[in-house]
Every structure is written in structure tokens, then in C-alpha cells.
Amino acid sequence: MKNKATGKSYAKIIWFGEHSVVYGKPAIAIPIYSVDVTATIQKITDGHQIHCRYFDGPIDELEENLLGVKTLISHLINLFGAQNVAFDLDIQSKLPAERGMGSSAATAIAIVRAFFAFFEVNLTRDQLLKLANIEEKITHGNPSGLDSATASSNMPIWFIKNEINEQIDFNLPTSxxxxxxxxxxxxxxxxxxxxxxxxxxxxxxxxxxxxxxxxxxxxxxxxxxxxxxxxxxxxxxxxxxxxxxxxxxxxxxxxxxxxxxxxxxxxxxxxxxxxxxxxxxxxxxxxxxxxxxxxxxxxxxxxxxxxxxxxxxxxxxxx
Ligand code: MEV
Structure with a gap:
């Protein structure tokens, strides 16, 4: 286990296919690298602590988002058998919540990455998306998975629910x-x-x-x-x-x-x-x-x- 570790993720923008993606149609989405979330875990002397300073406002307005986040954190603590590990989790987000930029998925992805880095365990993309989905299901009900897929990607993606999650390249140098x-x-x-x-x-x-x-x-x-x-x-x-x-x-x-x-x-x-x-x-x-x-x-x-x-x-x- 490390003394300190961070996990990062990005805002997502759906370029084409929101809503229709829920019904099995394709979508194109891109990560926005300048609008990111960073989760940092640090060992402390005792107790669990979660600091969460959202770009958007006070924590109590985000209770519904936080229920998903809290459930995910409990799941990760159990996964790593870390009930007795004292740590401070600090979440810094540049994403405004509930504005279609994938704030909840990006937060979940950053947290999962931070935990795996902290406990020095390798993380596959599949595992990452499954774990992020624990939070997304609570926050959104029945998500297509597009938000987490994009927030965790380092490239634009072509996505069909439960079928295709493929990175795409394009060349639009002046646009x-x-x-x-x-x-x-x-x-x-x-x-x-x-x-x-x-x-x-x-x-x-x-x-x-x-x-x-x-x-x-x-x-x-x-x-x-x-x-x-x-x-x-x-x-x-x-x-x-x-x-x-x-x-x-x-x-x-x-x-x-x-x-x-x-x-x-x-x-x-x-x-x-x-x-x-x-x-x-x-x-x-x-x-x-x-x-x-x-x-x-x-x-x-x-x-x-x-x-x-x-x-x-x-x-x-x-x-
Ligand atoms: C939400 O960011 C995108 C929707 O298509 C829902 C989803 O894909 O789960 C509206």
C-alpha cells in the first residue's frame, strides 16, 4: 500500500447519439481533457475521511450523486479488505454536476483509479467500467454505460450499449x-x-x-x-x-x-x-x-x- 495515490478522469461530451444510445443505437462521445476530476487518497493516523470539494457548490446539494459515490467507496473498502485502514480521500472536480458532462461517472472513475493505485493493484478497463457502474446505477437508474466509457477513455469513442466501445481517431485540425x-x-x-x-x-x-x-x-x-x-x-x-x-x-x-x-x-x-x-x-x-x-x-x-x-x-x- 502506498502513502498517497491519485486517480484522474475527464468530462465527457456526447457529440451524437444521446438518448438513442439507451435503445441500442450508436453514439459518438469525446473526453474533454481540460475539465477533469482528481481523486487523491492519503494515509492518515486514524478514521476514514472523505473530502469532496465540487466545483459546483455545497456538498448537501449533491446528496443524490453522493449516495452513489458513498456506495462505491464502501464497495472498494470491502474489496480491498481496508475496513481498518485510515485514509483521507480528497475529490477535486472541475465538472459542474447535472449539466450533461458526466460528472458522476468521472468522479466514480477517478475514485476507482485512486483506490487501485493506493493498494498497488493492476486495474483492467473492464474492471474499471464494472466498478464505476455501481455508482452510475444508483445515480442514473439504468445507464447505457456511455458516460463511464468516455470518462475513462483517452480518445473519442464509438459506442453501442453492451456491444461496442471502440476508440476512434479523426483529423479536424482547425475545428x-x-x-x-x-x-x-x-x-x-x-x-x-x-x-x-x-x-x-x-x-x-x-x-x-x-x-x-x-x-x-x-x-x-x-x-x-x-x-x-x-x-x-x-x-x-x-x-x-x-x-x-x-x-x-x-x-x-x-x-x-x-x-x-x-x-x-x-x-x-x-x-x-x-x-x-x-x-x-x-x-x-x-x-x-x-x-x-x-x-x-x-x-x-x-x-x-x-x-x-x-x-x-x-x-x-x-x-
Ligand atoms: C447521459 O449522459 C446520456 C443518456 O444517453 C443516458 C445514457 O446514455 O445512459 C441520456
Missing amino acids: SLVIADSGIKGKTSEAVSLVHNNIVDEPENAEPLIDHLGSIAETARDALATADDELLGELMNQSQHDLSRLGVSNRTLDTFCRVANDNHALGAKLTGSGLGGCVIALAKNQADAQQISTALRKAGATQTWIQSFKNYQFSTGEA
């Missing part, structure tokens, strides 16, 4: 994604139930939208392979239209998409579960990305990030 946080919380479990209810109540409307979102993801994969940024933008606009018809957008997210498109975005859409959270916009170059980011802040975004695809390759070498 960037602008991410804008509406500051509005959106609960994944509520958004997923809303879509489920729409499918049960109005299958004739909802099922074609799910199918279309899946085929958009397929086309987007080809567009990434051929670096067709104009088509990617168009597909983002189409996704937003479908997600809005499924009921998971809102007036603020619609406005952000319009503002981004009025400011030279190639396309824009909500990302993650919706009902709040973030919008992403594709910019052709750095100058456009800055303009879109400034316009979105003026339109009320509480924060924005620009993820450039120049030198996007990244490897942590971790499971």
Missing part, C-alpha cells in the same frame, strides 16, 4: 467544439424517463426520432473519417431538432443553439441528457470559436470551454 453551460441542472434519470414515456405513449412519433438519431451517428462517423466539418455541423442541427421533438431541450438550450448558429457555428445541439446542462457548437476555426463563445456568454452561458481538435491525440496510459 473546435465550443461547450456552453446554461447553468440549469438537468437530471439524467428524469430526461431518460421522459423519453421512455414518449416512446410508450406516442411510439409513432418517438420511435422514428430514435431511429433517426441513430442513423445521424452512423453518418457522423463517416463525416469524421472524411473530415467533413460542414456535414458534421448539419448533423448536429438535425440532432438538436430530433432531441427537441423528444422533449429534452428547453427554451434556453434552443436559444443557445440559435445564437451559436448566428455566430458562424457549423451546427449546434444540446449534449447529454438535456432538460438543462450544456450546448455544444462546432466552429470551423479558432476565431469563430472565440466569437461563438463570447456570444453564448452574452446570451447567458454561465461558463464556456473551447476544445480544439488541433493535436487532440492524448494518452494517459491508464486503464
